[in-house]
Amino acid sequence: MITMKLPPFFAILLCTSPFWGNAPVTEAIWLNLPPSGTKCVSEELHNNVVVLADYVVVSDDHSSAPTISVKVSSPYGNNLHHKENATHGQFAFTTQEAGNYLACFWADAHSPSKADVSVNLDWKTGIAAKDWETVARKEKIEGVELELKKLEGAVEAIHENLLYLKSRESEMRIVSEKTNSRVAWFSIMSLGVCISVSVLQLWHLKRFFQKKKLI
């Protein structure tokens, strides 16, 4: 069984932001990397989305410091972030093309520990990646007003998502209808191909036998 002994104060220190009141703590998922083998997470993103990610390696015993390697690639294979022998790091990019973005982690070969390495990945896209501190500083708002502004941002993101879903659905509907008409067309054509091939066969054989003077 995989045991995850996470020192909680470490996680809290990482995540706490020095804000009054409702400070959003960034939550993250933990992955368990086996000593050999890669673990990849991916997300399908559309164009012009801000991605902000943080990763930290947490080890149970502080004597061994396992290191990992990270590789982030775009759907067309471009390398967005590549780091070897790291215990922590972060990367940020804005998507240029729509598609599947892949982040892969693997434990380094000469890593000291033989147990599984646990990695904390904090992956934020879109509205979650927005830097509210600069917004608060620029517009000089704080506290409840800032929280309400965040909620407003969330509502706008919901609206955008809805419009995106609508456009995807209409694209898919077009493909479905095209496939539907193609099935009908191709089936009728296959009947036509069958008939024409058999007519050609008979015609060719008749000519052959007439040449051979058998009929």
Add this chain to the structure above:
Amino acid sequence: MEMKQIYVLAALLLSFVARISSLSITVNDVECVYEYVFYEGDAISGNFVVVDHDIFWGSDHPGIDFTVSSPGGNVVHNIKGTSGDKFELKAPRSGMYKFCFHNPFSTPETVSFYIHVGHIPNEHDVAKDEHLDPINVKIAELREALESVTAEQKYLRARDNRHRHTNESTRKRVIGYTVGEYILLAAVSSLQVLYIRRLFSKSVSYNRV
């Protein structure tokens, strides 16, 4: 104790945990994702959809199994044989929760999942000399409600992705198999003709057919 002081400090500053995006992971046999729940009684919610499946003949995949284990090791939530579902549970205690996907078949499946841990501040969070501002509670509740809408949208998006995969696969199959069928038909009929010609050819004894 030093940890307790940090806890209190964190409790003063923390009131709500934000969301992560919906990630996809390829499940070969068992894949587990962990998430840390800071407070007991937090609402853990989420959804997952099996996105990429190229089953050749069957129309419905038997599905994957999903289990949620508490830090103590016992299974808190269990869904068997599904191609996507939503889940909601209340954390019985704080700690590291394990979310596992199990694929009973040998073909790897890509699962798109989203996990969210939501917390509404209550009297236990603030220190003894502070009082809980009701507006903070209301804002947190509002945020949770918006969060559930966002989660639903992510689920719809993942399902839309799956549908899109199926559509693309259907389109490719229609074109591929039809063109293949025509070519095969033409090839078989020309083979037939060639064979019959061979039967009647002069090199073979002409009385034998």
